[in-house]
Amino acid sequence: MRLLLLTILVGAMAAPAMAGAFDSIDDRASRVEARVQGKHDYQAELARDMASAAQDELAQHDLRAARQFMDLAEQAASRSGGKR
Amino acid sequence: MKKSMSMKTWMTMGAALWLGGCAAGQLDIQRDELSDARHAIEAARKAGAERCAPKEMARAQSELYYAAHELTENGVHPDETAGHIADARKYADKARMLARKRCAPKPKAKPEIIRLEGVHFRTNSAELTPASTATLDRAVAALKKRPDIRVEVAAHTDSRGSAAYNLKLSERRAKSVMEYLIAHGVDASRLTSRGYGESQPVASNATPEGRARNRRVELRVIR
Incomplete structure (x- = not known):
């Protein structure tokens, strides 16, 4: 029983971290680019800038910053109304 | 067994914290x-x-x-x-x-107005004088050259007489001009008519010359 509860706890705590954790920054950047392709509204432009920033940080081996920027890129892309 | 469970507990909690830290x-x-x-x-x-x-x-x-x-x-x-x-x-x-x-909102473009110089009516009437037809025929030709535009036929009077009478008179005069244009081949769907009475003078109504200028018919281009 305790093990079951702990497993659920692990799942709950780890869920935010696991989102996209198994996708590379480059894959996520490609998806963002595809989602905002042909769009030039503010959110689409921001998504592109943030995805580019994420890739820059990745090139400098700062994975944490790359993830932060990529999260912002994905949020902006979803607000731009682009398709997945 | 209890000790083994405790170890699992610690390991699980450690894993959870580690994964949480990945956020x-x-x-x-x-x-x-x-x-x-x-x-x-x-x-x-x-x-x-x-x-x-x-x-x-x-x-x-x-x-x-x-x-x-x-x-x-x-x-x-x-x-x-x-x-x-x-x-x-x-x-x-x-x-x-x-x-x-x-x-910033774009300034409204000034409407194009074509004044029909030489269009006259009999006094207190909407009947066109024979001399007006030359001007109106030129207007017909101009409208046929520009089939993409629609126009409002706008008629004006001077200020003699009551405003209500002048408004009615100008409406009838505008309609009279519009009917002439239609009769001479301008598509009716391109035309509307409106009388403005004495409300939009372009000169003083105190002199005969001013009043003559105020009595006028215009074509207002609507794109």
């Missing part, structure tokens, strides 16, 4: 060091920059995030941090100026 977290753009850039971006946003200057506005916001990121590195790259803050302000100011220019 990227959020960049803090509310830091005091970023207040100037933040205010510049807010001013641009209020000016409509997200809609009218999206590229510059996005760049300003990106630079703000960059600066917030640099600030998390505790002064390792002070020049880069300052550069991003300056760029955030620069692009926000640019976005604001572009928004003011692009979002």
Whole structure:
């Protein structure tokens, strides 16, 4: 029983971290680019800038910053109304 | 068994904390060091920059995030941090100026008015004088050359007589001119008529010359 509860706890705590954790920054950047392709509204432009920033940080081996920027890129892309 | 369970518990909790630590977290753009850039971006946003200057506005916001990121590195790259803050302000100011220019309502273009010089009516009547036909025939030819435009036939009077009478008279005169144009081949769907009475004088009604100028018919182009 305790093990079951702990497993659920692990799942709950780890869920935010696991989102996209198994996708590379480059894959996520490609998806963002595809989602905002042909769009030039503010959110689409921001998504592109943030995805580019994420890739820059990745090139400098700062994975944490790359993830932060990529999260912002994905949020902006979803607000731009682009398709997945 | 109990000891084994305890070990599992600790291992599981450790794994949970480790995975939780993998979450990227959020960049803090509310830091005091970023207040100037933040205010510049807010001013641009209020000016409509997200809609009218999206590229510059996005760049300003990106630079703000960059600066917030640099600030998390505790002064390792002070020049880069300052550069991003300056760029955030620069692009926000640019976005604001572009928004003011692009979002401003466009001034209404002056309507094109074609005055029909030489169109006259009998006194207190909507009946065209024979001499008017030459002018109206030229108007017909002009309208046939420009099939893409629609026009309002607008008639005006001077101020003699009551305003109500003059309004009715001008309406009848405008209609009379419109019917002439239709009768001579201008498509009725391109024409409307309206009488303005004495409400829009172009000269003084105190002199005969002024009154003559005020009695007029115009074609107002509607695209």
